[in-house]
Amino acid sequence: MDELIHRDTPSPNWNERKLPVSMVVLHYTGMKSAQDALDRLCDPAAEVSAHYLIEEDGTVHRLVAEDKRAWHAGRSYWRGITDVNSASIGIELVNPGHTLGYRPFPEAQMEALIPLLAGIMARHNIAPANVVGHSDVAPVRKIDPGELFEWEVLARYGLALATPKPRIRLLHENPGAFFLSLERFGYDVADGRAAITAFQRRFRPRIVDGELDGEVGALLFELLLARDAAEDDDCGGDDFPW
Structure with missing residues (x-):
């Protein structure tokens, strides 16, 4: 060290x-x-x-x-x-x-x-x-x-x-479902536009506009799948410390 x-x-x-x-x-x-x-x-x-x-x-x-x-x-x-x-x-x-x-x-x-x-x-x-x-x-x-x-x-x-390559565009008819997923991923969604902007800045920096679109929805979906699979492998399904 x-x-x-x-x-x-x-x-x-x-x-x-x-x-x-x-x-x-x-x-x-x-x-x-x-x-x-x-x-x-x-x-x-x-x-x-x-x-x-x-x-x-x-x-x-x-x-x-x-x-x-x-x-x-x-x-x-x-x-x-x-x-x-x-x-x-x-x-x-x-x-x-x-x-x-x-x-x-x-x-x-x-x-x-x-x-x-x-x-x-x-x-x-x-x-x-x-x-x-x-x-x-x-x-x-x-x-x-x-x-x-x-x-x-x-x-x-x-x-x-890693930033995934979305296989589809995922449009949310109900933005509330997207924000529930974004909160599950980790973000404070009290200010929804700010949360989307931060997510874009991290995972889609070429377009940072605070707007929910199909690419943003697909990115979040893929990231949740990848994160949860990795943590299940690491933790064997045990309780997480958060």
């Missing part, structure tokens, strides 16, 4: 967990530089932090120990969990974000993320379906890590759900 960490940059912004770790939340920093982000994440007055920060050149900082509750997710929800900070490891990826010049995540940054994420998932027995973006757990408030993040790179290593 320690060979993957280049710098210990301790943040004072943490407290004790109230839940076991069952997920990873990926963020972008949305600030001009890595140093600006580190300064904020380590500022007691800011009351924000993460467990790790990865610079664009691949330098990995450890800010908060994994057994502690970092303050990265804010008001959020995933698969029935409302205290996402207690249940998650937070990883910040240095990127200026949509307001300061959003750009692709460099290869060196992704290459540093892959082994770090793999180790976290192995230590905490985290399923690929529970590796999510900040926008997934806070669809009304957040849009990171955004449309340019390469989820498929993680999926190739079994570190995130």
Whole structure:
């Protein structure tokens, strides 16, 4: 583990967990530089932090120990969990974000993320379906890590759900049925349009319009099938921790 960490940059912004770790939340920093982000994440007055920060050149900082509750997710929800900070490891990826010049995540940054994420998932027995973006757990408030993040790179290593190729278009005559399925998948659907937008940003980034269409419905159907089959295989049908 320690060979993957280049710098210990301790943040004072943490407290004790109230839940076991069952997920990873990926963020972008949305600030001009890595140093600006580190300064904020380590500022007691800011009351924000993460467990790790990865610079664009691949330098990995450890800010908060994994057994502690970092303050990265804010008001959020995933698969029935409302205290996402207690249940998650937070990883910040240095990127200026949509307001300061959003750009692709460099290869060196992704290459540093892959082994770090793999180790976290192995230590905490985290399923690929529970590796999510900040926008997934806070669809009304957040849009990171955004449309340019390469989820498929993680999926190739079994570190995130792959985006399926829908075999059909699935139109929902009753949108309520779609939202029930989307909630079952994990999203907070209190704001339906925001939830659809977050789902699109993650699984269909080429069109992010918040509209329910046949492709979105089919994607969700295929994802639920794939996720549930994988978790049945992993867990033998036992109760899940969420």
